[in-house]
Amino acid sequence: MTSRSDAGENQQTGRLGENILYFARTLRGAGMRVGPASVVDAVRAVQAAGISDRDDFYWTLHCVFVSRHEDHPVFDEAFRLFWRSRELVEKMLQMFSPMANSAPKEEERKAGQSRVSQSLFAGQEPKQEIEKPQVEIEALMTASEREVLRNKDFAQMTAAEIAVARRAMANLVLPMDTVRQRRFEAVGRPGVIDPRRTLSSSLRTGGDLVLPRFRQHRVVQPPLVVLADISGSMSQYSRIFLHFLHAITERRHRVHTFLFGTRLTNVTRQLRRKDPDDALMECSRAVEDWSGGTRIGSTIHEFNRLWSRRVLSQGAVVLLITDGLERDGDDILAHEMDRLHRSCRRLIWLNPLLRFDGFEARARGVRAMLPHVDEFRAVHSLDALSDLCWALSRPQARAADPKTWLKAIAA
């Protein structure tokens, strides 16, 4: 991807450019987002740095190609494999030393090239290597904690279903779903004076008439973070709430979605796909513990430690979808729920298992979690997406207050 003039200026950088281009393709193949512009940048950076050793070369390419901390291991592995032939890097280095003006021999270059193409394919290995999670086998397993790794196929959505879902989503109002920003927007009705607009409108009349214009704080939707349970006991609802999550990701900004059973998976990027079937397929590929056991406590611990600070800023609302059936140990669960509750603006628990009005919060997991949620919403029947929307948009009833449920247990 080096421009023609670059190549003309300096025959030697042509080779360098080509190798960096191949390297960039290797990175792209391994799942990193590397565009043509960064190849040009990389060549410029290497020229600017005037590299003299392998480490400098590594960090020079690193700062251009890696733009997310998560990509570092992929880059590291790809770099090691791609530039593993010592001669290749040395040849690169030679291009910068004034001694090595003579072009390398044709024969040597060919050898270098074949190695490049070998490592080009080798470079794609790390993707599988890195992304393949290790299966943990625990000696002490109870039935519900067992980790079952399986994939899931979802029935495709029909056109009618999509239409109904759209309508249901349009009526969805989440509880406490607005935050006042510090930023302003213009309004017609009197309030706080907007000096800038007042002045510019008065200038239109040559300054004769100064009529006040007004502004008010803008109101926006806060970020939404969804933690959805996909364990065995919830499996009959998975499809419905994945559709719900896809629709909600499409409708509003700043939605982060995590699925958990025995492990936590961030499926935000997968759900951003436009087509619902596509998105669900990607999700089912990304998640490995469909319909397995539940470890709510430890997955929320993982969320708190690794993600809470990254996604819960700016007044996020957390929507937790789970039945609360947990045998992981109530102490850790209560503790982690407490931490989660303290790090977000509002924690809403949606429980789809409350099918009877006579439900009592007897299960130990439920009792551990209830004191730490702001709102407890129940769905009595969950056959369609509209039920889910209905449960969430209902005005706050006494039944949604977790204290009501806790009192019922105590009595």
Add this chain to the structure above:
Amino acid sequence: MQDARPIPDSIDDTLSLLSSAGYVADRALATVLYLSLKMGRPLFLEGEAGVGKTEIAKVLASSLGRKLIRLQCYEGLDVNSAVYEWNYAAQMVEIRMREAVDGGKGGEAARAELQKGVYSDRFLIRRPLLQALEGEAGAAPVLLIDELDRTDEAFEAFLLEILSDFQVTIPELGTIRAKEPPIVIITTNRTREIHDALKRRCLYHWVDYPDATREMAILKAKVPAAGEELSREIVAYVQKLRGLDLFKNPGVAETLDWASALIELDKLALDPQTVSDTIGVLLKYQDDIARIASSDGKKVLDEVKSELRAAAVAQGN
């Protein structure tokens, strides 16, 4: 203020420049910083709180003799407080003055002139981003955009024009372009993801916690009053804590604070009582403190002591 010095010529120069100003950097950071200076690209630093991201900009400004312009980001930061604002009161007065002088003579021409007069440089209040575009040749200021993750996406989008073309468009006045692009350093604590479009325009670097050797060097440079033995214990202890899977690991800033605190208390070595009395300097979450106060803390301290003793014996041989 001292005279502005030119940017360094090589990675080694950059490294020595930083260390001369008391910042102990690793080679990776020096490489990225050098490239960012050389290529005139903004440097995007991401990392946990307290690993010295902001400090890089400060050190760079002081060691290059440049002016440091700092834009602290916060939620709701808008163009009026980041780039420019008109002095409305003075503009109003100006309009009234003109009326008094001209005696209210109207007409299109007068109106156009009034517009021009009111929206002139005199009434422009320059905020940090605009100030940063006014560097003289060879003395471009260092622009620090601190904690970018605290603003919202709308502001991020506004930065795109400034970061790629080093220019600002003011509708009433036209486009203001920098004669000499500023040295831009952006920091974020990763409380949310910054959009790829912005990252693409920058050189990215993840600032990690330093390893023991480098942390030792930092401690020596910043808190020279700490004795050799105490420093070694402090560093070993903090390094151990970072391996404990705590909710918030202590950063370099905390290590330095802790060292100063221990010196104030006239301590020459760590003991369990001192650690538990001063742990609040190092850890800021009750969960973490409770964990260290229980058995974990003592275990870590014992390990540190025995390892240091073993190392001393090995050296003695």
